Amino acid sequence: MLCDLPAHELTRLLKARQVSALEILEDSLKRIDQVDGRPGTLTPGEITAEDQCKVHAFITLTAERARAQAQAVDDKIAAGEDPGALAGAPVTIKDIFTVAGVPSTAASRILANFIAPYSATPVVRMEQAGALVLGKVNLDEFTYGSSTESSAFQPSTRNPWNTERVPGGSSGGSAAAVAAGEGALSLGTDTAGSIRQPAAFCGVVGMKPTYGRVSRYGLIAFGSSLDCPGPLARNVRDAAQMLQVIAGRDRRDSTSANRPVEDYLAGLEGGVKGLRIGLSPDYFRITFPDPANGEYIQQPLPQEIEAAVLRAAQVYASLGAEIVEDVPMPNTRYGIPAYFVISRVEAASNLHRYDGVKYGYRTPKPQTDLRQLYRASRAEGFGRQPKLRILMGMYVSAAQYSAQYYQRALRVRTLIRSDFEQAFDSANPRRIDLLLTPTTPTTAFPMGAVYGDSVLMQYADQLTVPANHAGTPGLSIPAGLAADGLPLGIQLLGADFSEALLLRAARAYEAATASQPSEGYKKK
C-alpha cells in the first residue's frame, strides 16, 4: 500500500505524477480505519477485547481538512508549481501542538474543549511544505509520562508490534502511527526522551534536535527549558527531510536559534569513515537511589540491549569509523533527579494558566468563591500526573526549599552539560564526534505494568534525559528485534547543532543493516 512507502518516495511519485495526493491520503485513511480502532475520548466506557488489539493513535482525525490540503497539492502539481518538500506526505501531530481550528487537548480533560486560533510554527512549516495533516495523536497527559497511558483520552495508544505493550511516551501516538503506517511522519516533542523512547519501542526513527533548532511556538509547554519538537519517521531520510522543513529561526520564539539551518540531505549518504564514535560505560547501566535508604544502586542493562549497541559499534567500525571506548560521562546518573526538580518547577508554573476562568474545563458545580472555583476546576480537570507534578514543582520551588532543590538541580544541569562539552571538545585528545548508546534500558513494557509507579517509569529516561539537560541533539534508530519480538533502539548523541552529522551516521547504519525501513504494522 502507498501508506507503507517512505514519505520521500511518496513525494517523488507525486511530483512524477504517478500518484495523486488524494490517492495517498485515501490510502492512509484506509489504513487508519483498519488498524486504529476508536479514537481516545474522555468517556471511553469499557475497554473491549476489540479495543485491545487496535493502535488507538488518534484523538482527533481531521480527514476533511487533509482532503482540502491534498486537493491543494494536486492543484499545484497540475498548475506546474512546486508543491513543497513534504508534498503529499501524510503526517500526524502530537496533540500537544496547536493546529488552528482543531481541538488541542494536550490529552487532558482541562483542555478537551480548547480550540486554538493559531497553529504551531512547525505545523505551519510542514503544511506550507505540502504535508497532509491527518490529525492529532495521543500522548501522556501534558506529555507527563513514558507510556501514553496517562492520557485522559482512552483507550490510550498501543504498540503496533504487540498491542499488549505500550508504545512508549509521551509521543506514543506519534511513534505508533508512524510504525503502523497510518502516517509516514509525525511531529513529536522530547523533554526527557519523549521522542526517542517511543521511537525505540515502536521501531522507528525519532530525533530530538538541539534546543532552539525547532521553534516551540504553539507547543503547549511542559518543561520550557527542556522541550524540543522533532520528527518521527520510518527511515532516516524522511526524518532529515522533515527536520529540514521545521528547523530554523522563528521570531515568535526568542529561544529559537539564530543560526542558518544546514542542508541535512546533501551529505546524508556521506558515511562514517574517519568519525570517532564513542561508547561510555555510564550508558550501559542504570543508577538509581534505593527508595529504602537512598543509597545508589547500579543495575546493568539487559544483555540483548547492550549487545545491540555493540553490534552497531561493530557495523560502524567496519564502515571505517574509529570506536572510542570508555568515554567518561560521570554525571549521567544525576540526570533524572535534576530533571525531576527542574521539569516540575517549570511544569507547575506552566500549568498555572489552566484555571477554568478563560478557556478549558470549568467545574459545572456552582461556586461562589474564586479560590474554590480554581480548586474545583483544577481538581476535576487535571489527571493524576499533572497533580503530582504540580505538588512537587510547588514544593521544590518554595522560597525555603528553592536553594536546596531547584538551584542545586540547575548546578547539576551545568555539570551534565560539561560532560558533553568535554567529550566533544576538539582540544580533547580523546574527543569524539558522536556517542553511541542504547536508547532505553528495556523494550516496550506491558500495558499497565509500570503506570502508577512513576519513579521507576522516570528512570527509564536515564539514557535520554542528559541530552535535554545539555540542550544537545540525539536520535534513536531501530536496531533489530529483541527475543520478545519487540524493536530495540540505539541512540546517537552529538554536539550542539550536529544534526547533519547525526543523520549521516544514522543513515550509514540503516543502509549497512536492514537497508529496508521497518515492515510496519502486522495484524495479529
Add this chain to the structure above:
Amino acid sequence: MTKYEAVIGLETHIQLNTTSKIFCVCKADSWNDPPNTNICPVCTGLPGVLPVLNQRVVEKALLLAVAMHAEIQPESYFDRKNYFYPDLPKGYQITQYDRPIALGGWLDVPVPASPAGGAYIRRVGIAKLHMEEDAGKTRNAGHLRQIDFNRCGVPLIEMVTNPDLRTAAEAAQYLTRLRQLLRWIGVSEADMEKGHLRCDANVSIRPAGSQVLNPKTEIKNVNAIDAVREAIEKEFERQVREVEAGHRIEAWTLDWDEEAQVLRKMRSKETEADYRYFREPDLLPVCLTQAQIDAAAQEMPERPLDRRARFMETYQLPEYDAEILTAERQLSDFFEAAATAYGDEPKKVSNWMMNEVLRMLNEQGLTAGELRLQPAHLAEIIQLVDDGAVNAATGKALLAKVQQSGRSPAQVVADEGLARVSDDSAIRAVVEAVLSESPKEVESYRAGKVTLIGWFVGQVMRRMGGKADPALARSILEELLR
C-alpha cells in the same frame, strides 16, 4: 514629649510610552478603548504561545537608568512571579527579580522652604529598577467580576527608593520631580490619573535623630500626588498616636480610600504569598553591549534640575523664573532658543515667556513643542517692540496672530499695517480733530487740570487703532494745548 520623624520609601510603577506591549505587538496604551480590544494570544496567555521582548522597552529602561544615575547591569534576567488571579492570564507575571537591569542611583529633590524650615535638597537613593509586564484589570460589577485584559503586557518599570524620605511633603516632591524627569526624557506620559505613574508608600516612624528602622506599613492604591501626601501624613499621625498609646506598629498593608480620605487595612503582611520566583525559560538574558549603554548616555539630555541651575547662572534668571521655564523640557528649549536669538536681556525674554507664551499655552491647551510660534518669532517680536516699530500692546497681539497664521511677525506687521505711526503730520491731524471735538476738556486742561493729558492720548491712540507712537502723540498734544 518625644518628637518623631517618618521614614518613607516609595515603590513606583512607571508605564512606558512604547507603541506596543512588552511581549507582543498589541497596542500598549488602551486609554478610552473598550475592554478586551487590544489583546492577542500572547498577552492573554493562551496555551503554547511565547513572549518576545520589545527592544524599545529595554531602550527606555536604559535611558531611565542613566537619568537616575543607576548602575546598569550588562546582563539581566526575567523571572516568573507565580500567583493566581483572574486578571493574570498566565498565572504568573514576567518580571525582573534578583538580576534587574539597573541597581542603585539617586534623584536630588529640592524641597521648598516651609513654615517648618528653609529650602534644602533631599537626595533619594534608588535601590533598584526593573522591567516587568502589567496585569489586567478586574472590576466588580454586582456579583460579577469583569476582567479587562487590555492592560496585560503593558510595559512597566518598577523603581524602588531607599527609605530616605522624611516627610510627606518630601515624598510628594519626589513624585513631582520624578514625573517631571519621566516626561523630560520621554519614557512615560507619567499621568497619575491614567495610572501611568503608580505609587505604593512604605511608612514607619522613629524618634527624630534615631537610626533604627521600625516595622512599616505599606500604603497602596494612591493615584495622585496630593493623595500620597495626604495618606502618608495620616499614616504618620496614626503611628505616632499608636506608639504614644504604647501599642506596637504591625506590618499591615493599607488601602487609600480617595473618596473618604481614609486608610483601610487590606491584610496583615504575615500572610504574604510565596511567589516561587524562577528564571523565565522562554526569554533569553538581556545582554547590553557597551555600545548600547554608551548610546543611552549620549541620548540623555541635560536633566531638569541641571538646566534650572544653568538658567540661573547663564541667563541670570531668578529661581522663580528658572523653575517655571524648566518645568517641561520643550518649554525650556523654547526659552533657550528665543533667548539666544534675541541676544541680550534674557530676563526680558523670560518675562514674555512667563506672561504671554504660558498664557497662550494654557488657553489653547498646547505644549511648547506644539506651537506654530517659533522661538525666533518671539525674539523678533520683542525686538520690534524694542525698536519702537510696534507698541507693546501690538507686540502681544502679534504673538497670537503669528501662532494663528504661522506667518512671521514681520510679515503679519506688513500684511496688516500694524507698524507704529511715527509720522508727525498724521498724528497731528488726529490730534487736531480730537481737540476740536472736545472743547470742554480743552477748557478744563487750559484751566489747569493737566492730568487730562492721559485722556487726550488715549483718544488719539484709539482713533489710530493703537498704532500711534504714544510719546509723539503726547508732545503734539502738549504743544497744541499750550
